[in-house]
Amino acid sequence: MKLASLSPGTWYSLLATLLLLTLIAALRIGAVDLTFDDINHILRHGLGLSSATVDPVSEGLFLQIRLPRVLLCATVGAGLSVSGVLMQALFRNPIVEPGLVGTSSGAALGAALVFVLGKNINWAFTDALGLFLLPCVAFTFAFAATLLVYRIASISGKVNVATMILGGIAINALAAGGTGFLSYIARDPQARSITFWNLGTFSGADWTQFALVFPVTVIGILLALRFTKALNILILGEDEVRHLGYNIDRLKIQVLLLNTLLVAIGTAMVGVISFVGLVVPHLLRLLKTSDNRFLVIASALLGGALLTMADTIARRLVAPAEFPIGVITAFVGAPVFIWLLVRNARSFQKGGFYA
Numbered sequence: 001m002k003l004a005s006l007s008p009g010t011w012y013s014l015l016a017t018l019l020l021l022t023l024i025a026a027l028r029i030g031a032v033d034l035t036f037d038d039i040n041h042i043l044r045h046g047l048g049l050s051s052a053t054v055d056p057v058s059e060g061l062f063l064q065i066r067l068p069r070v071l072l073c074a075t076v077g078a079g080l081s082v083s084g085v086l087m088q089a090l091f092r093n094p095i096v097e098p099g100l101v102g103t104s105s106g107a108a109l110g111a112a113l114v115f116v117l118g119k120n121i122n123w124a125f126t127d128a129l130g131l132f133l134l135p136c137v138a139f140t141f142a143f144a145a146t147l148l149v150y151r152i153a154s155i156s157g158k159v160n161v162a163t164m165i166l167g168g169i170a171i172n173a174l175a176a177g178g179t180g181f182l183s184y185i186a187r188d189p190q191a192r193s194i195t196f197w198n199l200g201t202f203s204g205a206d207w208t209q210f211a212l213v214f215p216v217t218v219i220g221i222l223l224a225l226r227f228t229k230a231l232n233i234l235i236l237g238e239d240e241v242r243h244l245g246y247n248i249d250r251l252k253i254q255v256l257l258l259n260t261l262l263v264a265i266g267t268a269m270v271g272v273i274s275f276v277g278l279v280v281p282h283l284l285r286l287l288k289t290s291d292n293r294f295l296v297i298a299s300a301l302l303g304g305a306l307l308t309m310a311d312t313i314a315r316r317l318v319a320p321a322e323f324p325i326g327v328i329t330a331f332v333g334a335p336v337f338i339w340l341l342v343r344n345a346r347s348f349q350k351g352g353f354y355a
């Protein structure tokens with residue numbers, strides 16, 4: 001049976017099973033491997049269902065480090081993948097992802113600003129935001145960068161993909177320059193944090209970060225489902241969307257805001273992770289369909305699974321040290337992006353999504 005002929009429900013079941021198996025494997029594998037019996041005893045003891053003696057080191061490792069890390073990784077992967085779906089539908093091109101249009105680099109610049117200046121930022125709301133300062137600043141810079149790239153790309157009234165990519169390169173360069181300057185004036189601990197953060201890492205994951213990212217990502221995915229019908233119509237052109245009663249300008253801003261929210265909340269916590277939003281939606285599009293109603297849910301499941309796999313590899317590759325996960329996703333995503341560019345150029349005359 002061909003994969004494309006499977007029903008969406010079957011696809012969701014398969015991808016949910018893949019995600020579950022990936023989570024289980026990630027919980028077991030690491031610098032210190034845990035058996036299923038170990039995990040069972042730790043969970044039962046943690047929930048108060050067992051009075052058996054549990055190794056406190058293993059319990060702390062699992063409950064305070066590995067479990068929140070794995071759950072956060074799956075959540076961020078889901079958010080980045082859904083963001084890729086939204087961006088590709090909005091720009092009507094399969095080679096778009098948050099890292100290419102300035103979203104990730106803008107969030108990185110905002111986060112670096114908070115890292116270096118911290119409480120020295122004399123904003124009235126700095127103390128009031130508290131724990132939310134970093135994601136809020138990252139969101140502001142990410143949205144500004146994405147909006148600027150979109151304005152540049154649509155300056156002629158129609159989104160020009162070549163102009164969009166060039167504009168993204170320019171904005172990414174400006175953001176990278178700003179981040180580099182902040183790294184230059186930062187003290188050693190701050191500069192080190194910025195360096196590792198720009199490479200992407202889940203090493204600092206904890207329950208607080210998960211509590212911030214998870215609800216925002218879930219709400220973002222649910223909101224993304226509201227725009228899938230309009231985004232499907234947008235493939236045919238902006239005039240079609242207007243004829244059906246949609247406010248195209250409002251739709252663009254809403255999608256950009258939602259995309260920025262999904263990217264910025266994850267990026268602010270774990271750093272820049274590239275190409276997940278590019279590879280996952282396009283892989284599903286090739287295997288099944290371009291229907292955004294399917295892609296949003298399927299991408300969330302597959303993105304969570306793939307990023308969890310990548311993080312597991314990062315933890316085991318140079319154990320007991322840790323390999324930056326952003327490097328792994330770049331090594332995989334960059335060749336895929338090159339292939340997509342070649343494929344997109346060859347398909348340019350076909351019309352539809354690739355026009």
